[in-house]
Amino acid sequence: MPRIENDIKLDFKDVLLRPKRSTLKSRSEVDLMRSYTFRNSKGSYRGIPIVAANMDTVGTFEMALALSKFTLFTAIHKHYSVDDWKEFATKNQECVQSAQGQVKGTLTDWYICVDVANGYSEHFVHFVKDVRQKYPTQTIMAGNVVTGEMVEELILAGADIIKVGIGPGSVCTTRKKTGVGYPQLSAVIECADAAHGLGGHIISDGGCTCPGDVSKAFGAGADFVMLGGMLAGHSESGGEVIEKNGKKYKLFYGMSSDTAMKRHAGGVAEYRASEGKTVEVVYKGPVDVTIRDVLGGVRSTCTYVGAGKLKELSRRTTFIRVTQQLNTVFGNDN
Numbered sequence: 371m372p373r374i375e376n377d378i379k380l381d382f383k384d385v386l387l388r389p390k391r392s393t394l395k396s397r398s399e400v401d402l403m404r405s406y407t408f409r410n411s412k413g414s415y416r417g418i419p420i421v422a423a424n425m426d427t428v429g430t431f432e433m434a435l436a437l438s439k440f441t442l443f444t445a446i447h448k449h450y451s452v453d454d455w456k457e458f459a460t461k462n463q464e465c466v467q468s469a470q471g472q473v474k475g476t477l478t479d480w481y482i483c484v485d486v487a488n489g490y491s492e493h494f495v496h497f498v499k500d501v502r503q504k505y506p507t508q509t510i511m512a513g514n515v516v517t518g519e520m521v522e523e524l525i526l527a528g529a530d531i532i533k534v535g536i537g538p539g540s541v542c543t544t545r546k547k548t549g550v551g552y553p554q555l556s557a558v559i560e561c562a563d564a565a566h567g568l569g570g571h572i573i574s575d576g577g578c579t580c581p582g583d584v585s586k587a588f589g590a591g592a593d594f595v596m597l598g599g600m601l602a603g604h605s606e607s608g609g610e611v612i613e614k615n616g617k618k619y620k621l622f623y624g625m626s627s628d629t630a631m632k633r634h635a636g637g638v639a640e641y642r643a644s645e646g647k648t649v650e651v652v653y654k655g656p657v658d659v660t661i662r663d664v665l666g667g668v669r670s671t672c673t674y675v676g677a678g679k680l681k682e683l684s685r686r687t688t689f690i691r692v693t694q695q696l697n698t699v700f701g702n703d704n
Contacts, residue, residue, distance in 0.1 A: 379556035381538070382583040385689040392676035397669040401679045403441070406593065408530035409569040410502060411509040417441040418680075420584065420664065421573060423598035424448065424483055425608075427622050431458045432606035436657050438465045440665065445483050445511070445596070447608075481509045485533065487544065489515040495527050502528025514575060516552035518564030525570040531594065532570065534561045538577030540599035541622060541647050555590055555689075562591030562684075581667025588668065588680060589687035598622075600660065603651030611653055618653035 394400065405416045422433050424445035431454075434444035450458075459466050484501060486494055489512065498512050512524050513533025521532045537544040537551030545551040554577035565572045574592035578584050578600055587595045601607065602622035612619045654660065668680070675686040 379553040380689075380691065381553040381555050382577055382579075382586050383695055384553070384691055385555060385586065386692050386695070387586065387589055387671065387675060388688040388690050389674045390676050390686060390688070392673055394673045394676065394678060397666065397673055399678060400669040400672040402665060402668060404593070404680055406571060408509050408571065409525065410528050410530050411507055413507065413509045413530075415509075417443060418665065419594040421445055421594050421596045422601050423575070423596050424485060425598055427608040427620070428598050428601050430606060430608050431462075433601065433604075433657065435462060435465050436606045437661065439658075440661050442661065445481075481511055481531075484510060484512040484529070485514070487514065487536075489513045489524065489533075490520060495523060498524055498527040498529050511573065513573070516557040516561065518560045521561045521564040521570070521572065522568060525565060525568045530570060531573055532561065532565055533573045533575045533596070534558055534592075535575035535577060535596075539575075540579070541649060542576065543647050555586060558587055558590040558592050562593070565593075566591070581664045582671070584664055585668050585671035585683070586689075588683050589671075589675075589689070591684045597664075599651075600664070601657060603654045604657040604660065605655055606657050612650065614650075619650040620653055622649050622651045 402418045403416060404419045405414065406419075407414045418441050420437075420442045422428050422437055422442070422444040424447050426447040426449050429445050429447040431446065431450070434446060437444050482501060482505060484494075484498055488494075494512075498510065501510055509531065510529045511531040511533060512527075512529035514535050515521060515524065515532060516534060516536045521534070524532050534557050535554055536557075538554040554574065558572070558574045561572050571593040572591075573594040573596050574587035574590070575596040576598065578587060578595065578597055580600075584595050584597070599622065603620045607620055607622070609621045612621065672678070672680065672683055672686075675683065677683040677686040
């Protein structure tokens with residue numbers, strides 16, 4: 371019989387962080403760097419744990435170059451060829467060395483991202499086990515899931531970092547097409563608790579629309595926050611610039627959209643439906659401005675709650691439920 375869980379699940383839009391007494395004098399005092407040692411690979415990481423999503427309109431080599439300057443890293447999309455990788459590594463040794471410094475290893479010790487829309491498949495769990503057996507020292511990111519029991523199963527199968535999020539992305543239509551999903555804030559809180567109990571880590575993947583949402587994800591216990599839509603539309607994003615009525619745009623689409631399937635697989639298979647949409651994002655120029663805005667916002671969050679380090683933010687976070695986030699009398703743009 372179907373059943374209904376009575377406890378209410380919350381999204382980023384449903385809460386604000388309660389301010390607390392702080393001894394910090396300036397945002398400049400806040401340390402956003404994190405250091406992790408991973409449960410299964412025993413590898414280590416140091417950097418600001420914000421990740422560009424592995425979408426071909428976001429996870430580009432150009433994005434990796436730009437984000438590495440801020441000690442952020444990029445999950446490169448899977449559609450580059452081996453020759454593309456060799457050329458990039460040869461021409462951008464400084465970026466490669468920066469990434470090696472964050473991961474503390476060699477090129478062969480970089481992350482493996484095992485990414486599917488539905489991480490609840492038994493076949494997927496077996497695949498993660500096989501990858502761990504074949505690559506015992508590499509750090510494995512796996513997902514996506516939204517419940518604690520599946521986080522635990524994937525960590526025990528060999529994954530180090532679990533990607534959390536089903537349906538929250540701005541160009542994801544999974545919830546509309548399937549009726550399946552989980553509000554992202556609650557998913558992060560519950561999955562982080564499960565992962566940390568086993569010494570694992572999670573990435574909050576999707577649902578961030580502004581710097582405040584990034585802070586909420588970290589406050590909820592996310593070890594990393596993955597961004598897609600917030601990094602779309604920039605010079606470093608994939609795709610050509612489109613001009614319409616004197617304005618510039620870039621295409622941004624989900625990796626299960628008609629656009630992505632036609633580009634990379636020849637079209638959507640007859641047995642499935644597209645679970646992504648395609649939008650035109652206003653061209654934003656270099657991504658540096660957006661990154662500084664995000665990092666500045668997270669630093670400001672930390673000053674409001676008295677967290678001198680990003681590491682302390684979740685311990686200093688109290689969420690309050692709200693019915694309204696913003697005063698929109700002059701619109702929602704800013």
